[in-house]
Amino acid sequence: MDCDKTLHRMYYYLDGEITVWRRWKITRHLNRCPPCAQGFDFELELRQVVATRCRDEVPPHLKRKIAESIGIEWDERPQA
Numbered sequence: 599m600d601c602d603k604t605l606h607r608m609y610y611y612l613d614g615e616i617t618v619w620r621r622w623k624i625t626r627h628l629n630r631c632p633p634c635a636q637g638f639d640f641e642l643e644l645r646q647v648v649a650t651r652c653r654d655e656v657p658p659h660l661k662r663k664i665a666e667s668i669g670i671e672w673d674e675r676p677q678a
């Protein structure tokens with residue numbers, strides 16, 4: 599599995615809309631690929647902050663800005 603697919607499926611992973619098999623493949627990729635693991639941690643953390651501190655979605659431009667600041671390429675439309 600390559601990085602693009604991992605990043606796209608990461609969203610399904612986080613939403614719980616994914617099979618055990620795909621979840622395993624993503625986990626395996628993250629273990630082998632530090633940049634993707636970093637992106638995953640970032641998304642996870644962002645969601646937790648949003649879930650616990652406010653009810654609004656983080657604006658896409660802000661999300662991208664944060665991602666860029668820590669050196670992650672961010673796709674705003676993962677399901678496109």
Ligand SMILES: [Zn+2]
Binds near residue numbers: 604634
């Ligand atoms: Zn990767």
